[in-house]
Amino acid sequence: MYDLKALYEATSVQNAVELRLEHPEAQIIAGGSDVLVQMREGKRAGKELISIYGLDELRGVSIDESGNIRIGSLTSFSHITRDPIIQKYINVLGEAVDMVGGPQIRNIGTIGGNTCNGVTSADSASTLHAWEAIVELTGKNGVRRLPIKDFYIKAGQVDIRVEDGEIQTAILIPKASYENTFGHYIKYAMRNAMDIATLGCSVNVRLSKDKKTIERARIAYGVAGPVPMRAPHAEAVANGQALSLDLIDRFGLAVLDDINPRDSWRASKAFRQHIAVEMAKRCLFTSIQLAGGEL
């Protein structure tokens, strides 16, 4: 038995918004792989829960009328990895979420939960930052969309307005962001399964037509700071430059101007800085190869 005070099961997005306005103290539960664990640990004991798990309308991946990829917030990790749209346009996201926990966790965990928890180590977060995802929230005033970097406020806190009854309903990848773009994610952890990232790094590139120049490089980290973050100095080093191994080295070193990892029991700051440089280089190298560039 969980120590929960009451369970309200939403029957539609609209109903979820109403339940949120009616019970402002209650917490949203999607797949529950964070919420139920924290309830067992006593952190969320005695709380009321609003379950949105039954809302099938929030599951699945599609392309909307503007060409954006739309990922319903309740889509599970295993369904994202298997989805043909994801595989075709942003395969790195499917690969990244395939590194979450183990198979059963990937069947229950949702991308909405992975971003709404505000956790820096979330395996989807660095890739979503690196692809400039848009977060869609639905509340009493309708739909609000904001860039993912503005969605994260601080560790464990995201911009969801409980007073407006908001829930996250989708994550969008804009067409301009995914077109002709290829990326790679590396999760550094102690074990291959059932482990949280010591550091996560996601890079993607768009090359020029002749595949000799980087038109656009983007890089983001998880666990390099309190929330997932881009590395703009490193991006500026690479953008518009001709492909070379030397460029990859300079790109890697430049991330040290951007990131701010901490000492924790998992790893020291110095170690995280060391692997951050190496991961940036390897991710860029692989992204260039995936984009058809030669090095």
Add this chain to the structure above:
Amino acid sequence: MAQYKLIRCTINGEPVERMIDVRASLTDMLRNDFHLTSVKKGCEVGECGACNVLIDGEAFNSCIYLAAWADGKSIRTLESLTGPNGELSDIQQAFLDEAAIQCGFCTPGFLMTAVEILETKKLYTRDELRKLLSGHLCRCTGYENILNAVEKTMKRRLGVPAE
């Protein structure tokens, strides 16, 4: 104040109906209300896989799944694998033959993930199987024999010769 919900679902092929306490996990419901004690309580926080069951064909740790969500679902536990007179299925027999069982606590969870894997009817490499089975902890066997059992059953079912 206790809160209850009427659940209608299919368990091991049989339609059932039950009033459940909304605070129950699916593990609680399967063990206490249906006496399906193959569903083990290990860590109860999603780490070990001892409580794993199939819901609509996918593997879930029932300890972090609300019983209330079972409504409308088809749930399968280890008890569904044996024949009418208790005959073992091929995958259970393979676990015995390969000595993939010692204390047996992890076994029902592993078997249900093995069923999910086998039902995809795909041929996986050993490394892929290792990853697909990585959501389970076993304190006894060292995993190799479990991998052998799943790999051999997969190949037998697909008609691929075991090397």
